[in-house]
Amino acid sequence: MQNLAQTLTAQAINASLADLLLTLADTSKAISQAVRHGALAGVLGATEQENVQGETQKKLDVITNDMLKDALKADGNVRGLASEEEDYVVEVSKDGKYLVCFDPLDGSSNIDINSLVGTIFSVLPAPAGELTEQSFLQKGRDQVAAGYVLYGPSTMMALTTGNGTQFFTLDPNSGEFLLTQDQVTITPDTAEFAINMSNQRFWEAPMQTYIADLLIGELGPRERNFNMRWIAAMVGDVHRVLCRGGIFTYPTDNKNPQKPYKLRLMYEANPMAWLVEQAGGKASTGYQTILDVQPTAIHQRVAVILGSANEVDTCLSYHGQDYSQEPQVD
Ligand SMILES: O=P(O)(O)OC[C@H]1O[C@](O)(COP(=O)(O)O)[C@@H](O)[C@@H]1O
Ligand SMILES: [Mg+2]
Ligand SMILES: [Mg+2]
Numbered sequence: 001m002q003n004l005a006q007t008l009t010a011q012a013i014n015a016s017l018a019d020l021l022l023t024l025a026d027t028s029k030a031i032s033q034a035v036r037h038g039a040l041a042g043v044l045g046a047t048e049q050e051n052v053q054g055e056t057q058k059k060l061d062v063i064t065n066d067m068l069k070d071a072l073k074a075d076g077n078v079r080g081l082a083s084e085e086e087d088y089v090v091e092v093s094k095d096g097k098y099l100v101c102f103d104p105l106d107g108s109s110n111i112d113i114n115s116l117v118g119t120i121f122s123v124l125p126a127p128a129g130e131l132t133e134q135s136f137l138q139k140g141r142d143q144v145a146a147g148y149v150l151y152g153p154s155t156m157m158a159l160t161t162g163n164g165t166q167f168f169t170l171d172p173n174s175g176e177f178l179l180t181q182d183q184v185t186i187t188p189d190t191a192e193f194a195i196n197m198s199n200q201r202f203w204e205a206p207m208q209t210y211i212a213d214l215l216i217g218e219l220g221p222r223e224r225n226f227n228m229r230w231i232a233a234m235v236g237d238v239h240r241v242l243c244r245g246g247i248f249t250y251p252t253d254n255k256n257p258q259k260p261y262k263l264r265l266m267y268e269a270n271p272m273a274w275l276v277e278q279a280g281g282k283a284s285t286g287y288q289t290i291l292d293v294q295p296t297a298i299h300q301r302v303a304v305i306l307g308s309a310n311e312v313d314t315c316l317s318y319h320g321q322d323y324s325q326e327p328q329v330d
Contacts, residue, residue, distance in 0.1 A: 002178065004025055004159075007168075007179050008021060008161070016077040017145060017161070021145055021159070023074075024071075024100075025157060028155070031104075034067070038114065044058075045112065047059055051084065051087075052299060061084075061108050072100055078092040078096040079135075080126065081099065082099070082267065083102050084103045084104065088133070100124075103264065103268055105119065106148070106235040107232060110236075116151070117235070118235030119149045120267055120272065122146045122266065122267055122271040124142055125144060133297070140273055141292060150239050158239065163278075164278050167242075185280050186276065186281035188308055188311075189245070193226055194248040195248075196230060197211075199253050206318040206319040210314075234248070238272045238275070242275065247305065248304070249304060249305040250303065263302060264299060265301065269304050270290065281307050282307070282312040282313065283305070284316055286319045
């Protein structure tokens, strides 16, 4: 079986990007160890702090953020980084060619119940000149690599460098990520959806109608029954969609009018959208393709509807989108 380094060589990925991806992979192995030790290492539970988004940080949010920051600082290929757990962008190496945006621990509320968590990352080219927040505000379409590492019963990495989406599984014996699925493909049709149903009354009308039609199943316009799953970690829900199809959404809601969207564009939606597109699926805000959204801030949030292409198209048709046309770009 090919390991990660061999796969990157086979894809003719340039040496500095390959180095950087191997650094991310090595760090995720260490994170996997920290997560596995759980209560034995005293790493469960919350800190006293909140991040810039007003969310209480778990101890492991902070630990994993520091692990990634330290590794990327030592790597030499990284100009700057942006993290869910950092208020501002962090300057790294003057000569680095890349910017890395990451969610060090996605689904961190799952940590205390020993359930799925992961790390999500997005790599962008570093523009010349001074490093500012503006340097990071590139569309998802500009990513040069994106992926996640899922700390589940086995530790798995999903990666795209624009050559399809690949799955690697961490071999506990050799400590290497081995290529276990090349060219991951999302089935275009599905009978499975993922949404936090407790927010139902806060959604926009199109999403209300779409989900109501799924719930009524064979008695309604869809004329078939649907199943529901919700892991409460995007990384786990997207992994399931990549494995067996499905539609995952965290839509616009008016629960808190100051915060109509939950998921973060730069280090959740964009990398997942590219992985999904590279596997033949689709990813939209409901009104625009996620990868075409022009970011305006590193911690910007966005509505997300992604997964099986035909089902995403059906959902978009409820939003007044003609899915035979390219979604409108601002
Ligand atoms: O608490 P909810 O509404 O189920 O939201 C779950 C969503 O929030 C997130 O956990 C946000 O990510 P973080 O844990 O990195 O803040 C997503 O992974 C997940 O899809
Ligand atoms: Mg997250
Ligand atoms: Mg997180």
